[in-house]
Amino acid sequence: MSTFQAPKGTYDLIPPRSATFLAVRDAISTPLRNSGYGYIETPGFENVELFSRGVGESTDIVTKEMYTLTTKGNDHLALRPEGTASVLRAALQANLHKQGNLPVKLWYSGSYYRYERAQAGRYRHFSQVGAEAIGAEDPALDAELIILADQAYRSLGLRNFRILLNSLGDKECRPVYREALQSFLRGLDLDEETLRRAEINPLRVLDDKRESVQKQLVGAPLLGDYLCDACKAYHEEVRALVTAAGVEFEDDAKLVRGLDYYTRTTFEFVHGGLTDERGLGGAVTLPEDAEAHLLRVAGGDARRALTALEAAAGAAIAKREPEITLQTVEETVDRAAVKYDRDGDQHYDVASALIKSIRGSDVDAALHYLARMIEAGEDPRFIARRLMISASEDIGLADPNALPIAVAAAQAVAMIGFPEAALTLSHATIALALAPKSNAATTAIGAALADVRNGLAGSVPPHLRDGHYKGAAKLGHAQGYVYPHDVPGGIAAQQYAPDEVRGRQYYEPTRYGAEARYADVVERVRTRLKGDE
Template sequence: MESDALFSLGEPAGAPSAPAGSLGVDGFTAVGEDSPLPVRMRPRSIDELVGQDHLLAPGAPLRQLVSATAPMSVILWGPPGSGKTTIAHLVARATDRRFVAMSALTAGVKDVRAVIETARRQRRSGGPQTVLFIDEVHRFSKTQQDSLLAAVEDRTVTLLAATTENPYFSVISPLLSRCVLLTLQPLDDAAVRGLLRRAVADERGLGGALTLETEAEDHLVRLAAGDVRKALTALEAAAASATALGAGRIDLATAEQAVDVAAVRYDRAGDAHYDVTSAFIKSMRGSDVDAALHWLARMLVAGEDARFIARRLVIFASEDVGMADPTALGVATATAHAVEYVGLPEVQLNLAQAVIHLATAPKSNSATTAIGAAVADVRAGRGGPVPRGLRDAHYAGAKGLGHGTGYRYPHDDQRGVVTQQYAPDDLVGADYYRPTPHGAERAVATRLPLLRRIVRGLPAPAPPAEVPAPPATGGAVGDGRRQTETGGDDAARESGSDAAGEGQQ
């Protein structure tokens, strides 16, 4: 069970400790002198909590939960180190309610039903109300979560559940609807810094035996990334190193030895996974190559499967770059092959190259919108039989059915394209693909109208009406001026087109 940390800046020192491994009055393992520093520094009342100010106002659900002024079931959702288990400790110690703690990692339906049955018997006999704390509730299966519904509904138990995953994805809707959802946030740097200083001075912490230098403190705050447990664990490790060296202070070098990897808010199976992936894709789509590389690094450091990243790049190459840079798909596909052929850590170089290519490439979603429109028509029932000339004529009897009759072979025409109906009758003239003027697709946008005109047998557009020339005032000079003005307009239009294309890349 995790040891979350909503910690106190003003907790009284000198609290008595219990033997290691024994149970405290709240049903959790009692705090001893050899308990981890984050456990020793846990607050004893809600007024001593630091962080989560949005949940600590008078009358707020969190205060009602701790004081038992209103019997409500609650789901605590927040990242590691934000205070979920600490709140459970406060609930367990604040009232005379019977408190039962279990972890979804080890408990099953049988354990849950046993707690509920005992709570029901005690309730009938006038005994205390039961609070059931379930840590990591997102790891319960649907069946296990279903087993809680009736007891939560009739308040046989008051459920207190903790999860690091988005409950809208990981908790079944019937259970979620029976609970109040409280969202906890990572502590900010100021709160983490204050708690580090408190731990250095407090008798339950280092008791002032060592001093923490500013640079070392900054290092611990930065690497904790809002996870107080990580900050205090690193402080404890650094203090042990300093004590072993006979030093009276914790300097930057000692702190760096204690922890050298920042806490990364990422879970390959959780909500942060989807958020980081979304930011990664949107940064490439927005052509912010530096942000895209950051999110790539975030995924790599967190241990994301490189094959997953490569698959996203292959999809992005067609979804968002497409015909504006047809080489993008080749780059992404080659990167996917490199992931299988090379592997980590070296393949991060190939991934970075692909991300740079895709982020800086001109963008076009024409392939995405084209197939989307075509699929929509098919699902709507538009279409019809395959035109007779396009049907397979290679098997015996096909010609007798008229298959292939009238088909024109495009390569017989010197242009390589002929007038012929390829679409079913219902969709003749439907334009799905709409090229953009970005990158390499600009040339396709110029060629496509001519191809459609020939294939559909449409007449060439009428040439624009000639504008009478103004009276010549200087003979050849006047003609030359008109040519220059026309050329300048054409150049301006071409320049404007280029600028528009580049501006939207």
């Protein structure tokens, strides 16, 4: 047994929780990828100066929280405490902004490090997904990021969150506000360190969480009162675009960011849970076994997890228990703690049973296995992928609509997440189970692949070869090719397959469903290709 443990304030991601982590990261990044943001990865450490200049010398991140080191070559490095500075450095170093197609849209994911007081829910090592749009100042870009973040959180099942929105002004109006705020802060009874910070970056004082400071900040000047006309117009356009997208938000005149690189639009997503005063306020704790069960029964749906958490916490508080036990969770959500192991044999057994029930046209059995997978917390995208495969493998041209239905279901699942995704998966499962069946497409490609793998891959007939390059005609390429659109019926009697497989018939259509008409068509086409008609 190892005597080593992870450093204080850090954590290991191991199965099965690592699967949840990957699913969450993928859900957050999917809207970004779909909107043209390219992935960027930067080193885990950078020059200290990058963060002191980019983040701000007065910030706690730089003055107190960075892990720094000096190399043998006397380079001063720091483990990255946040992502923006590194991404901008990499983009500028690679001259991405000079290659056209502005803005440069990038998303990133990785581990970050801050030396903070380790406590429940706060780590010195944390993971983050972020995005940057570089090279253009446009309200549409600001609104886009807010909308994409909203889509990402909703795809995880989150609903009861709040979006706070404000403007920080720009280099024209922000200095005026900065001077007014500094004048106000100088009249307060603040400690020497806070006063020093106020002279360097007064917005950092507004971020101070100490109650003694917050009480004195009542009546502090608000940034919104100092915005120039250009910033006001910019902010109003952001608000209008977000509203037009159907995304609800709250204007928060006190929302600021102390990091030096922030200008104009700033926003924040807020959700209370165990520790937030608007949630359970730290009234109870949640042990790992109870937490694992909550995550399992939630099935990747954050809303279901929060609902179950609230019920379990209420029961624990009613029993005057300091923690939410596994038994309490089981009692309140009315589910047994033992479901099938998503990483074990039953994961594949139930998935196999779902597909075989669809293949066998037993719609009720298929829905039963689908329900078991949903309740066990199966990734809805895994289920959707299996349905897409089934549509081609077991239905094919017997119902040409089967594959579009399955693909549409997969796209919908990726956009909406659980619990609503269960409706989409049910829709697709019923359609596939009741569709006429044919495995002709499966056996056709299987037979063709077998011939190729057995060496029957002869030369392409000369008249089918590319004739567009210089000298092709001298080689006989494309000579004698008959353009099918020039002949009656659109089918030219000429050889298409290599000599080695000429006459082989891979596709043998069934007489089930819509494929029956393909059976008549393929017979007629093969006859005309031979020139017998």
